[in-house]
Amino acid sequence: MMAISRLNVSSRGLGLSNVTSTFTSNAISLPSCQSGLRNLTRRGLRTSCVLSNAASGGSGLGNVKDQILPSVHDDEDVRSPSFRTLREPRTVSLIPCPMTFGQPFTGTDMGPELLMQKGLPSMLSNLGWRVDRVPEVLGKSPTSPTSTPASSFNAKNSSLVGTGAKELAKICYSKSEEGRFPLTLGGDHSISLGSLAGVLRSRPNTGVIWVDAHADLNTPWISESGNMHGMPVGLLMEGMVPEGKSVGEIEGLNWLSEDWKGEDGWPAYTNGEKPPTLQPSSIVYVGLRDVDKEEREAIKSLNIKYYSMYDIDRLGIGTVMEKSVEHLLKDDPDRPLHLSYDIDAVDPGQAPATGTTVRGGLTYREAHFVAERIANSGNLASADLVELNPTLSDETGAEETVDLGLQILTSMMGKSII
Numbered sequence: 001m002m003a004i005s006r007l008n009v010s011s012r013g014l015g016l017s018n019v020t021s022t023f024t025s026n027a028i029s030l031p032s033c034q035s036g037l038r039n040l041t042r043r044g045l046r047t048s049c050v051l052s053n054a055a056s057g058g059s060g061l062g063n064v065k066d067q068i069l070p071s072v073h074d075d076e077d078v079r080s081p082s083f084r085t086l087r088e089p090r091t092v093s094l095i096p097c098p099m100t101f102g103q104p105f106t107g108t109d110m111g112p113e114l115l116m117q118k119g120l121p122s123m124l125s126n127l128g129w130r131v132d133r134v135p136e137v138l139g140k141s142p143t144s145p146t147s148t149p150a151s152s153f154n155a156k157n158s159s160l161v162g163t164g165a166k167e168l169a170k171i172c173y174s175k176s177e178e179g180r181f182p183l184t185l186g187g188d189h190s191i192s193l194g195s196l197a198g199v200l201r202s203r204p205n206t207g208v209i210w211v212d213a214h215a216d217l218n219t220p221w222i223s224e225s226g227n228m229h230g231m232p233v234g235l236l237m238e239g240m241v242p243e244g245k246s247v248g249e250i251e252g253l254n255w256l257s258e259d260w261k262g263e264d265g266w267p268a269y270t271n272g273e274k275p276p277t278l279q280p281s282s283i284v285y286v287g288l289r290d291v292d293k294e295e296r297e298a299i300k301s302l303n304i305k306y307y308s309m310y311d312i313d314r315l316g317i318g319t320v321m322e323k324s325v326e327h328l329l330k331d332d333p334d335r336p337l338h339l340s341y342d343i344d345a346v347d348p349g350q351a352p353a354t355g356t357t358v359r360g361g362l363t364y365r366e367a368h369f370v371a372e373r374i375a376n377s378g379n380l381a382s383a384d385l386v387e388l389n390p391t392l393s394d395e396t397g398a399e400e401t402v403d404l405g406l407q408i409l410t411s412m413m414g415k416s417i418i
């Protein structure tokens, strides 16, 4: 036990620069991972290479592989994901959302296609899901950032982000209404403004698990960067908008204002309905390690539940996830849950291909466990996986990150070891 936890802690210490440069030199001079292993072992990084074999689907070292098997347990078994808040037959709506205007890098739009090409739809059907493939959500006009006037708010590309999020919100809303599981593939994390708003409109009592290195609790009134991938939680969270201001006045976000007139797929708020919001008690953060000053203050003053990397080191991921699930389900065991998974929650050693890497993240197994435990709650009803950007790492790192994304997705959708 001691040995395992020490190994975890030390693998957190492998910084992006270390790991990436090791892979970079291997990628150029050594074609196979077997050769990579020799180099890595010399540097004492054997774990990382075993992971890269696992990620590449089992080729290479002996029996290291990742199998996609649905659970064989019966409903009584606590390990058996039942997705019981959904309508039968259990259907996942797979929503590719390659939108990237919430942060500065291009390349985040490649995530959905890579995940699809690598077989996500058939993996999901092997897990027992009916798969409803939704056409790409790209957002409508304005079509290019150059045609967009600069936002008068500290929210870069807000018209593009907001219009795109509205399109996604419509889809997540209608799929949730049909009792399906909206599974959104980003794109940067600003898309979750849309997925979460859509899901919350249909299922207002949804509880949220936000797995991320960052809190994404900014608003244009407090953000240091103005990047909207740092704002999806803040824009929906009750208590984050200053007195006398409203999210609906931001360009592109009028669909979140109380006097929204309504359009096809996103009706006006009538009969006392309010625009979707998230209560501070309805979210749990897991994996935080890079939180802006104002976000920290908001987390404390709103009493938002969080488990930072410090807490994960202290308590272990098992306890952290028990407490997270218990926090969200204590008052309503039948509450639907939404899992928003930013790949940058994972340590850059295992997930280098993303835009805002922060050292000291979740290990490979912790990254899986988070998804497995939420699936096993039986309450998971919607999810996002965001911020894969294969252009921000060498080829090996890109492939490992996409493969890890696929494994996290299949874990949250019910893949089980036994």
Ligand SMILES: NC(=[NH2+])NCCC[C@H](N)C(=O)O
Residues within 6 Å of the ligand: 189, 190, 214, 215, 216, 218, 223, 224, 225, 226, 227, 229, 230, 231, 290, 291, 292, 342, 344, 356, 387
């Ligand atoms: N989803 C993300 N990667 N978010 C990063 C946010 C970083 C920083 N807190 C910001 O607001 O700019």
